[in-house]
Amino acid sequence: MRKLKNVLLLCLTLAMVTGLATQATPADPIKIAFVDPLSGPFAATGENGLNQFKYAAEAINKSGGMLGRQLEIVGFDNKVSPQESLIQLKKVIGDGIPFVFQGNSSGVAHAISDAVQKHNERNAGNRVLYLNYSAVDPALTNDKCHFWHFRFDAEADMKMAALTDVIAANKNIKKMYIIGQDYSFGKAVADGAVAMLGKKRPDVQIVGNELHPIGKVKDFSPYVQKIVASGADAVITGNWGADMVALAKAANDGGLKVPFYTYYAASDGVTAAIGAAGVDRIRLVHESHPGNPNAPKALSEYITGYRKLHPQNDVNQPRIHTALNMLALAVKKAGTVDVDKVAAALEGMEYTNLSGDQVIMRRQDHQLQMPIYISVHTNKNIQHDLDASGFGLSLESKVDRDKATQPTTCKMQRPS
């Protein structure tokens, strides 16, 4: 009899313990999903992004985390495929993770943004927030905008406006060649370049406007031949990852000496591949101070700390730090991880980022408003090099936030 009692007692304790375990206790970490390529041709880009998220999260955790809970970044490999991303998003939702970060490829971003919107409309009790840290197709905060999408990188047109200002000032440029990856972002870059150059420098002739398949081209030499044959004085490209490395290599080998105006021609092997051939020739438009010369103190310390952990990788996306910290602030302000309340808290939020710039999340379309920087590939006066190559980016010009801003067609619908 006594034995039976003991068994019953044990069962009861077990039931209670398992009951407790399934309930989220305040000490449980808040999970944050990172959905980006962790295998395949763009794995290097995705892996470095994930490491930067973990690095940024660690700093937040050290200062107390969110609502007294620790952050945990969970990586999901989407192989830069929209279909695969939707499968991963289902997993994220199934795991009850409320926040999804994604950035590589606007094609993927459109798929996730759409799916998140539909899911949230149908499942009011189990919503997810899509935080886009890198996909810059303007449509995402224009025609396709919705309440559960926030973008922390400058959209392609903001960057193109800054880039075309620099190009317009260079009177040596008479013929422009545009080359990009064949998907929504590559097309957005090309359209933006044609439209803005047409306005600012109608005398510049567009001698080539080329799209190539993303992640499939093995050797860019034929493309480089075409650029040379077109007699172009300069090239605009939105290529990133392996496609940028290969294009840079082929341009070096083919003797293409014209200036390149790019979005992503740095880090993840690109800077090393360009090397000496690109000095003072490759320009890059981005959302942060490039780290040279005279990096703001916060940025400099952040870069140095990251380099200690990952000697081969760079902080090429300081916006990851901005995005994660703004999310943490929004959760703090909302006092909950409830997606709608956090989203409402993010709207209009101001934040001072690592570059010391005051950025603001525009309510109207959820596009972060920020200054735009243009820098040049060089090995002179480099304190923070990239790819551990001795080469890095040096600041050339900065467009203030008020000037960098672009109008939006977004008509934001908020859940009532």
Place this chain on the structure above:
Amino acid sequence: MEQIVLFSILNGLVFGMLLFMLSSGLTLIFGMMGVLNFAHASFYMLGAYFAYTLASRVGFWPALVLAPVLVGLLGALVERHGLRRVHRFGHVAELIFTFGVAIVIEELVQLVWGRPAKSYQVPAALDFPLFHLFGSAFPAYKAFMLLVSVAIFVFIFAILTRTRAGLIIQASLTHPGMVAMLGHNVPRVFMIVFGIGCALAAVAGVIAGPVLGTFPGMAQVLGSVVFVVVVVGGLGSLSGAFVASLLIGTLQTFAVALNVSVGNVLMAVGVPAAASAALHDVWKVTVAQVAPILPYLLLVLVLMIRPTGLFGTRET
């Protein structure tokens, strides 16, 4: 225009010969064992990574020899202790085995060398433009690539057609039973051919690494095209692989160089312009945009019209 044609031919040759170095090994292995070696491109990747590491220690030239030898030995080991054991369970098991090897190699490469692309550079001695024509340069390194691949092609062909070893290999391709009866160790021939095939892939990796990039995805990027080459050329046919490699190499480079849209092509074959409204999206696609899928289109066409491949003797 002449400039584009000339450079396209040169680039096509370089790329085509590179494909041949990969596909020659693959097609030999298939011819002997009846197995499509999915891990073949992985040995190409290993060649590039081994050479990258060796080049920083002992220099590029020793690496050019050492890396393929190491990869060849590794390939022979894989055949001796892996593939041969799996062989008795049939072709499906072998296929799955090589598929597994490919995944293992890719993961190992990521573990050892990391995910970012390695900056495996062209050796300084070859880092200069060989000649300038119409304003663009032809790098000396590409001429070197062409030279190495032609030399290897001649070498293989000489061995296969002019030596006793080649005779045995060729006989093992078609009549393994008979060759064994005559007292030759057929499994050892298989192992040697597998090793040499892997070493050839590694040579391709060593010389292509600095140009096409050395990163964990490099096997995937080239692997699929190599299968197309082997099937188009005819499985097990070395001359077929040679022709198909050059065909696909030049096809791809020329397609990129051409500024012709699908609309132009359709118009040229007599499709009325009125159809352009209905096919608006397709109409504007340029041949350059579809260049990377052309090999696969060719694959489908060949399988439909001539399932044995251009020079093959058996159905795929």
